Amino acid sequence: MTSRFTSQNKTTQQRLSTHTVGLVALSDFRKRRAEVIEQQEREARDAIATGTPLDTPERSRTGTPDDNTDVSNPRKKKKKEKKVAKGRGAKLSFADDDDENEGDENSGQGGDEPKDGEESGEKKLKFKANSSVSVVPRAVTKAALRREAAERETLRREFLMRQEAVKLTEIAIPFVFYDGTDIPGGVVRVKKGDFIWVFLDKSRKVGADLGVGEKANARREWARVGVDDLMMVRGNIIVPHHYDFLFFIMNKTAGPTGKLLFDYVSEVSESTLPKRSVDEQAVKSASTQPAVNSLEGALDDPTFTKVVDRRWYERNKHIYPASVWQEFDPEKDYQKEVRRDLGGNAFFYS
Incomplete structure (x- = not known):
């Protein structure tokens, strides 16, 4: 048993x-x-x-x-054994009681104190204006809006006044007639706001007055020539009729050689601003026109501007220098262009 x-x-x-x-x-x-x-x-x-x-x-x-059980930490192991013994109802004494009580007291004291995160979460955050910002926004009121609208209107009128003053400013363009050789043409007075065809029409009248041409009835021939039959060649660029001079002046358009096509001032001084309306200023300027030799551009090289018969150009456009002429393209950057002849050979001179 x-x-x-x-x-x-x-x-x-x-x-x-x-x-x-x-x-x-x-x-x-x-x-x-x-x-x-x-x-x-x-x-x-x-x-x-x-x-x-x-x-x-x-x-x-x-x-x-x-x-x-953490074998590497015998202190935790003893504490666990003590807790198990307390759970069974046994009253045992361990050497670590004092240490544990001190830890419990410390932990209790620390638990009563609120944490930083909890304290900041209970309080409402208040945002203050950034004093480092120099620009202070203005209050948008009806009076402020009306004042800004008035300022914009004043600036718009001033810009239009300046633009009209620039357009009404006269310039001088010396030129030559070209048919394989340079034929002196004189100087034409135009305004910066005029179109290219206005210059060609005035140059046609100059040609008729001078009787430019080999024929005996050259003046009669010039009388038959229309504006569409003439071309303005500025440097090596054929300038279309529908462009105005102000377009090239304001954009500072340069040709293949790097020279500005129309090197004129794009601003006006305060003394030359019109104090009256445009019509009154035009009448006044018509009665008291300055001499053509005193205008801006009167001393430019006349060979830089050529007036060419389109029919002659069509017959000789394969011959130098007409072979290197090209019509103006506003999207083209002539500074980066490599100049070539009709055979595709690059020019090694400017």
């Missing part, structure tokens, strides 16, 4: 020694060991449910360390 003082529950090692007799493979041993541990845990749960005391297997006996 079994002694009553003998434990009825076998340890893990005892059960393994019974169930692993004759095993050879390590996998079989692990499988049996897992089954034994599972059986012991099941018996422990049943004993707790029925209230029967049972010597449950400990993790230390199975060789499997507890997940919550």
Whole structure:
């Protein structure tokens, strides 16, 4: 018979020694060991449910360390054992009681104090104006809006006045008639706001007055010539009729050689601004016109501006210098262009 003082529950090692007799493979041993541990845990749960005391297997006996046990820190291990003992109702004394109590008191004192994050979360944040910003926005009121609208209107009128003054400013353009050779043509007076065809029409009248041409009835021939039959060649650029001089002056358009096509001033001085309306200023300027030699551009090189018969150009456009003339293209950058002849050969001179 079994002694009553003998434990009825076998340890893990005892059960393994019974169930692993004759095993050879390590996998079989692990499988049996897992089954034994599972059986012991099941018996422990049943004993707790029925209230029967049972010597449950400990993790230390199975060789499997507890997940919550930190082997490297024996201090935490002792504290855990103390908590387990208190849970079972045993009054035990440990040497670390004083240390733990001090830690609890410190933690209690620290827990009563609110954290920075909690304190900042409870208080409402107040934003103040940035004093480093130099520009202070103005209040948008009806009076401020009317004042800004009046200022814009004043600036718009001043700009239009200046633009009209620039357009009405007269300039002088010396030129030559060209039919393979330079024929002196004189100087034409135009305004910066005039179109190119206005200059060609005045040059046609100059040609008729001078009788330019080899024929005896040159004046009659010039009378038959229309503006569309003439071309203005500025440098090597054929300027279209529908452009005005102000376009080239304001944009400072340069030709292939880097020289401005129309090098005139794009602004007017305060003394020359019109004080009266445009019509009155035009009448006044018509009655008291300055001499053409005193106008801006009167001393320019006349050979830079050529008046050419379009029919002559169509017959000789394959011959130099007409072969290098090209019609003006506002989208083209002539400064980056490589000048070439009709055969595609690049010019090595400016």
